[in-house]
Amino acid sequence: MKRLIIDMDDVMADATGQFINFYEKEFGIRVPRESMNHKNEMERFPGNHETVYDFTFRKDFFRKMEVKEHSQEVMKELNQKYELFIVSSAMEFPNSLPEKLEWLKEHFPFLHWKQFVFCGRKSIVHGDYMIDDLPHNLETFNGEKLLFSAPHNLQFNHFKRLNGWLEVRDYLL
Numbered sequence: 001m002k003r004l005i006i007d008m009d010d011v012m013a014d015a016t017g018q019f020i021n022f023y024e025k026e027f028g029i030r031v032p033r034e035s036m037n038h039k040n041e042m043e044r045f046p047g048n049h050e051t052v053y054d055f056t057f058r059k060d061f062f063r064k065m066e067v068k069e070h071s072q073e074v075m076k077e078l079n080q081k082y083e084l085f086i087v088s089s090a091m092e093f094p095n096s097l098p099e100k101l102e103w104l105k106e107h108f109p110f111l112h113w114k115q116f117v118f119c120g121r122k123s124i125v126h127g128d129y130m131i132d133d134l135p136h137n138l139e140t141f142n143g144e145k146l147l148f149s150a151p152h153n154l155q156f157n158h159f160k161r162l163n164g165w166l167e168v169r170d171y172l173l
C-alpha cells in the first residue's frame with residue numbers, strides 16, 4: 001500500500017472559514033473569502049495580525065471547524081486503498097491537540113487514532129503522497145507533492161494543484 005499524508009487545516013477542516021467567523025465575532029466585519037485570494041496569512045485580514053493569530057488559542061477554534069465539502073466520502077475511499085495518515089503541525093497550538101482529536105473522532109469515525117500524527121515540523125514525515133495547502137510543508141516532502149487549493153496559495157504554481165476533494169478523488173482513486 002502506498003502511504004498518503006493528509007493535512008487537516010484548510011484541507012479537511014475549513015480553517016479559513018473559522019478565521020472569518022472569529023474575526024466577525026471580534027470586529028463585526030465579515031471579510032469575504034474571495035478577498036483573501038493570493039494574500040498570505042499576514043495580509044488577509046484588515047488590522048493587527050497578532051489579534052487574528054490569537055484566535056487560534058481560543059476555545060473551540062479547532063473543535064468547531066466546518067468539514068470541507070466531500071472530504072468525508074473521499075477519505076473513506078482513500079482509506080481503503082492507501083496507508084493513510086492525518087498529519088497536522090499541531091504543536092504550534094498546544095490547546096489544539098485535544099480539540100483536533102475530538103474533531104477527527106466526530107467527523108471521521110472510520111479512521112483509527114493510530115493514523116493521527118500531531119507533530120512540530122512536517123519534514124519528519126515520509127510517504128508517497130502529501131496533500132497540503134502550505135507550500136513550505138510540501139517543499140521538504142520526499143514523495144509526490146499535491147497542493148490543495150486555498151485562497152492563500154493561488155499564487156503558487158510549482159506543485160500539482162488539486163481544487164477540492166472531488167479532484168483528489170479523480171487523481172488518487
Ligand SMILES: [Mg+2]
Pocket residue numbers: 007008009010011132133134
Ligand atoms: Mg493546512
